[in-house]
Amino acid sequence: MRIASVIAGGERLYGEVRDAGFAALNPLFPQWRTLYEALAAGGFAELIAAAPGAAVSHRDFIHDMVLPDARRILCVGVNFPDRNAEYKDGSAQPKYMSLFPRFASGFTGHGQNLIRPPENHTLDYEGEVAIVIGKAGRRIAAEDAYDHIAALTLCNEGTIRDWVRHAKFNVTQGKNWDRSGAIGPWLVPFTDPAQLDDARIITRVNGELRQDDVLRRMMFPIREEIAYISTFMTLQPGDIIVTGTPTGAGARFDPPRYLKPGDVVEIEVEGIGILRNGVEDEA
DSSP states (O other), X not given: OOEEEEEETTEEEEEEEETTEEEEOGXXXXXXXXXXXXXXXXXXXXXXXXXXXXXXXBSSOEEOOSSTTOXXXXXXXXXXXXXXXXXXXXXXXXXXOEEEEEOGGGEEOTTSOEEEOTTOOOEEOOEEEEEEEOSOBSSOOGGGGXXXXXXXXXXXXXXXXXXXXXXXXXXXXXSOOTTSEEEEEEEEEOOOTHHHHTXXXXXXXXXXXXXXXXXXXXXXXXXXXXXXXXXXXXXXXXXXXXXXXXXXXXXXXXSOOOOOTTOXXXXXXXXXXXXXXXXXXXX
């Protein structure tokens, strides 16, 4: 099942994406204006149960960022051993994971163009799996972490590389340019640990393979991410955790291979789907 946020007929809607079109769920759940509100209220299971009974309402629609009103998005940085080696600083695996925030305004939806700003042209891609929390928790034990996941989606954690170097201790300003990344195309309900434990993430640029790795190689597995983050903050339904990207981003080529207008980036994980975005310059 594929639950998405879309724009159709001038309206922002949420519902199920099918081969035949889009089945809106808003009319069945007027108490929740958005998919995020449904998740925050603990209603994701109700959406899943009701979706088969909804008729296709639209055949023409465009994908929105899957949770465009998400309040909290946390990203895990440098989470594959080869990514750590790319920094060429001789460092071993760090004791603690690197984290930084992103805001919903920095993302667009599947099929929409990433925006390269005029201030800097070092727009880069990072293919990642993102998890969406469905059950609140604080100090969650790693062995219980999967019980708190409602759904999975994909992220192109687009980055303006030069701007992550503007300060000594943070990357926030390089990670939050409007529509520089994408999350989608939809939410896939999380029902089986194998969806994450056996997942392989692939990134292609213009059909060329750039990233290819498996989540089991993460230095900080997703169970540990949830446990660590929930130590200092209460995770709430609707929170998004972007779990880390493999080696192969454009910045690490010699010379770097940054994105330019006309490029097409695809992030693929079997069982979740393909997140596809073009690139354009900001008007």
